[in-house]
Amino acid sequence: TRSTRPQRMLKAVQKNATRGDPLSVISAIDRFCRHSEWAMNVGDEKGTILDSVVSEVNPAMALELGTYCGYSTVRIARLLPPGARLVTLEFNGDYAAIARQVIEWAGLEDMVQLVEGASGDWIPRMKEHFGVKTFDFIFLDHWKDRYLPDIKLLEECGLLRKGTVVLADNVICPGTPDYLEYIRNSPSYESNYFRSHLEYTKAEDGLEKSVYVG
Ligand SMILES: Cc1cc(-c2n[nH]c(CCNC(=O)c3cc(-c4ccc(F)cc4)cc(O)c3O)n2)ccn1
Numbered sequence: 421t422r423s424t425r426p427q428r429m430l431k432a433v434q435k436n437a438t439r440g441d442p443l444s445v446i447s448a449i450d451r452f453c454r455h456s457e458w459a460m461n462v463g464d465e466k467g468t469i470l471d472s473v474v475s476e477v478n479p480a481m482a483l484e485l486g487t488y489c490g491y492s493t494v495r496i497a498r499l500l501p502p503g504a505r506l507v508t509l510e511f512n513g514d515y516a517a518i519a520r521q522v523i524e525w526a527g528l529e530d531m532v533q534l535v536e537g538a539s540g541d542w543i544p545r546m547k548e549h550f551g552v553k554t555f556d557f558i559f560l561d562h563w564k565d566r567y568l569p570d571i572k573l574l575e576e577c578g579l580l581r582k583g584t585v586v587l588a589d590n591v592i593c594p595g596t597p598d599y600l601e602y603i604r605n606s607p608s609y610e611s612n613y614f615r616s617h618l619e620y621t622k623a624e625d626g627l628e629k630s631v632y633v634g
């Protein structure tokens with residue numbers, strides 16, 4: 421049967437990127453998505469904004485919701501300090517299988533814990549299952565209608581601390597209007613919008629950066 425797009429993306433990584441070289445994995449995926457087949461990675465333009473926020477936070481404990489093929493996982497993990505950890509959740513088992521191999525090709529498997537399942541099920545289990553106290557950095561890139569319930573769940577589970585940085589992808593396209601309304605009006609967050617474009621297109625999109633002030 422015909423291969424899937426994530427499988428073809430993995431082939432492009434294995435063909436064009438060097439094992440153990442995260443930057444070559446990132447550019448191999450960007451080339452594939454620009455010149456062969458569009459895919460829903462955060463991409464190079466928004467990826468540069470992601471990089472700058474991760475570098476500024478320098479997180480010891482990071483969470484990503486929505487792994488997909490591992491592109492942003494690699495972008496984040498390559499910038500983490502030694503001993504730091506990134507937990508990433510992927511709902512779709514086929515995507516997770518590809519992401520594992522992309523993360524391994526980049527040589528970053530030791531800093532990344534990839535979990536298959538739904539955010540709503542796993543967030544309440546973060547402390548006991550992963551020994552997490554609080555997260556320093558959170559990247560929201562999963563189902564767009566889950567951003568709002570999940571940020572509330574993260575608060576309720578005590579997984580945020582004063583200064584936790586939450587970066588949300590796709591707040592314009594596909595859009596997360598209820599999340600934006602909540603986070604921009606909540607006294608518990610200081611938010612800024614980074615205007616950009618939907619990955620590999622000219623459509624408007626952007627990232628919302630919110631700092632939890634408690
Ligand atoms: C409930 C739960 C869910 C998850 C989970 N795992 N993987 C994901 C992927 C979600 N991502 C997207 O749907 C997404 C879509 C577009 C898009 C698509 C089509 C267009 F025309 C325009 C834009 C663009 C993007 O940048 C996106 O990120 N969610 C993990 C855990 N728990």
Ligand SMILES: [Mg+2]
Binds near residue numbers: 462561
């Ligand atoms: Mg996205």
